[in-house]
Amino acid sequence: MPELPEVETIRLGLADLLPGKEIAKFSLFWPKSLHFSPEEAIKLLKGSVVTSVDRRAKVLFISLSNGYSLVIHLKMTGQLVYRSKEFNFAAGHPTKSLVGSLPDNSTRIEISFKDGSKLFFNDQRKFGWMKLIKSQELNNDLFFKNYGPEPLDPDITSQILKKQLLRSPNRSIKAVLLDQSILAGLGNIYVDESLWLSKIHPLTKPSLLSDDQFKKLARSIVEVLKLSISKGGSTNRNYVNANGEVGKYIDFAKVYKKEGLPCSRCGTKIIKIRVAGRGTHICPKCQILLVE
DNA sequence: CACTTGACCTGTCCGC
């Protein structure tokens, strides 16, 4: 799914569009996508007004005037697409969009607002979910108690990153970076990109990394995430932002999906291997595996 | 206990 930059791009879009809007109707096309009682949800949502749109890790939450928040995880193929009343729902979308007329056959939930606009929750693979949580629980951080720090929090120094990563000193660094309880928000694309930028092999054990490498890794993660947010995220297959538009980061990726192409640093061919059960892209020359 | 693998789903791509 969308990783941190994609979820953040969607959040930025929705934060511009939704606050102040009153929910008029809630339609559930695939009940399993709602991890909450449908009857309760309809009762709670009707007439409530959106107050803010926030993100923690890869989780979005739309806060409402009734003291509840809509909490959304897009997993692998989730989309949140907004359409104004002026937009003809059946006409399809202008160019550079992957989304046509809505709802379509991947639409699981549709939220209609009083002003005639709509928010569509699409999810081809049906792994994503939406639920209602009392906003107080989110503010207390109860809901997020098992999540690690936000990588873009300016207070996260390389010392803190080191301490977090050394909680699993013997797993592969890739598996540890993917672990949301260690650091929240990275996924397969940005772990590969960050490790290439910091010249660390994904199978390296955190216990073998030098302080210099932790520093380089900390800087690389921030650089990669910020670049991707500035490009509107990565559209690998079906990710789109809140307006249904694709992201452009994939054109700037150095290793992800670049197998067979030359490394931009040393010219060696990028290869694809398997680490932590995931397709993993590396430069076999730049990223040297440290062993004890 | 720490760590890895399968399951959840649908769609696409690639080789035979």
Added chain:
DNA sequence: TGCGGACAGGTCAAGT
């Protein structure tokens, strides 16, 4: 063209 298998942005529970 058709079919089988591998694979895809994530995260759990169930295995070793």
